[in-house]
C-alpha cells in the first residue's frame with residue numbers, strides 16, 4: 512500500500528482497535544465479494560475475519576492488510592499479535608513468513624477432564640474457549656462424552672450468536688441455524704484434519720498468559 516494511504520489506514524485501525532485490545536482471527540476463507548475493511552479492495556482472495564474480543568467488533572481483511580495492520584500496531588508501540596485457532600497453523604506460518612511475529616496460535620488443553628470442568632461453568636466460558644471446545648469435540652461420535660459436550664458447547668455458541676463473529680450466515684438461506692452450523696463445523700474439521708496432523712499438535716497446551724484461562 513502506498514504511503515499516502517497510511518493515514519486512512521490508521522484512521523480505520525483506530526476505529527477497530529485500541530492499544531491493549533486483543534484481536535482473534537475467527538475464520539479464514541476464500542471466495543466472497545466482501546471488500547477489505549482497510550483498503551477497500553474487492554474481491555478479497557484470502558479473507559481473514561478479525562474479532563476485537565473487547566469491543567466484539569468484526570472486520571473482514573485481506574492477507575496483506577493483516578500484515579500492514581500488525582506493522583501499524585507496532586508503530587503505536589504494541590507487541591499484540593493476531594491470534595488464531597490451532598486449525599489455522601498453516602495460515603499462521605504463512606503470515607509469519609511474510610512478517611515475523613504477526614500471528615500466534617491460541618493454545619488450549621485438549622484434555623477431557625479440563626474440558627468437562629470448563630463446560631460445567633458455562634457462564635465463565637469465553638468465545639475462544641467455546642470455539643476451542645467445539646473444534647476439539649467435533650471429531651467424536653457415537654454417544655461419547657465428547658459428543659455430548661460438543662452439543663452443549665454448540666448450544667452455547669448458538670445462544671450467544673457467536674456465529675456472527677465468524678461471519679457465518681448460510682443458515683439464513685435455510686432457517687435451520689443449528690443444523691447448518693453443525694455442518695459447517697464438520698466440513699471445517701474434514702478440511703483441516705489431514706493438515707500434517709497439526710490440527711491439534713502434541714504440544715497442545717494452554718499458555719498461562721490467556722486472561723480467560725481459569726488455570
Ligand SMILES: [Zn+2]
Pocket residue numbers: 547548549550551552572573575576
Ligand atoms: Zn486491504
